Amino acid sequence: MKARLLAFLAIAVLAVTGTAFAHHGAAAYDMGKSVTIKGVVTNFDFINPHVLITVESKGDDGTVQKWQGELTSPNHLARAGWTKSTIKVGDTITIMGAGAKSGAPTVWIRKILGANGDEIKMGGGGDN
C-alpha cells in the first residue's frame, strides 16, 4: 500500500514537472515568475487542446481581477481521474504556476488547491 502510494507520488511529480510544456514550447510563460491566485471559478473548459480555468480574485482594494489558468490536455487529466465536473463554477480554488512574460493575467498552472487547502492532483495521467 505504502509502496504504491510512494510510486504514485513519484510519478505525479515527474508527470507534472517533466511534461509541463510537452505539448508546445514555453515561450509565452516565464518559468521563474511564480504566481499564486486564490479566487472563485467562473469558467472551467475541460476541452482540448488545453484545459482552461478562469478564476476571479478580489484584491485588497476590492477590485476583482480575472485570471486565466492553462493546464495540459484533458486526456492526460482524465487518465489521472479528472472529469468535466472535477472543478465547478463557484468553487474556491488556489492556482499556482508560472506567469505570462507579457504580464497578462494568465498562468501556466503547476498546482491547484481546493477550498480546504488540499491539493487537487494532476499527475499520473501520463504525457510522455
Added chain:
Amino acid sequence: MRSPFCICRSLVLATAAMLALGIAAGAQTAPQGSMKAAPAAPHDLSGVWTLHMPASARSYIGDTYTKEEPAMTPWGEAQYQATKPSNGPRTHTLDQTDDPVLRSCLPPGVPRIYLQPFPMQIAQTANEVIMLFEYDHTVRHIYTDMAKHPDDLSPTYMGHSIGHWDGDTLVVDTVGFSDTTWLDRTGHRHSDQLHVVESFHRTDANTLQIDLKIEDPKALAKPWTSQLIYQLKPDWKILEQNCADNGSFANFEK
C-alpha cells in the same frame, strides 16, 4: 488465563503478519516495472502504450531523440538554422513558430509522431501491424505481407512501412516520405531520401522497446540512432485529440 505479555506478543505477531501481508499485497499490485513481469506471447505487440523513458532521457525526449545534436550535412545544418521551432532550446511563441505541426496541423511524420506527447495503441491483423496514435488520431500501417516497397511510391507524410519478424523482433522499414515534416520538435529537417528503420521488441509483457535508426544522406552525415521505451497501460483507452482545436489556444497565448 493468558498473561498480558502473551496477549501483547500475539498482538505484535498479528500486527507484523498483517503488515507483511499488506506490504506483499502492495508489492504485487505495485506499478508495472517494480517486479519482473511475465513474458509476452510471441509476436504480440498489442495494447495501449505510453512512452516511459529513464530519468537520464527526460531532459530531451520531449523534443528530440538524443542529448547530443545529430551529425548533419551542411545542407541539413542550414535547414535546421532556418527553422523557428516552439520546442527545444530555440523556442518561439506560437504565432512566430514555423513548425508545420503547430502552424498548420500537418501530420508529424515518422519518427516525430513518437515525440507527440500522447499514448499509442498497437493492433494487429493477419497482414498488418496498425499503430493508432492518440495525437491527432494519426495512424501508421505497417504491412507484414510485403517483401519490398512498391516501385514509384508517391511521397506521404508518414511514409510507406513494411515489417518482418526476426525472431521476436519486428523490423520495420519506412521510405517514401515527402520532405515537409520535421524529424523532431526542435526543427531538424529531412529530405525525401529519409529512411527510417525501427526494431520493435516486447522485452516483457509490460515493456516495448523500439530501436530507431534515422538515415538521410542529404540531411544527416551519419545515421541518427535512439531507443524508445514504452510501458503497457492496460487501463488506458485512446481518447480523441484533434490538432484543429489548437487554433483556440494559439489565440489564448497572444
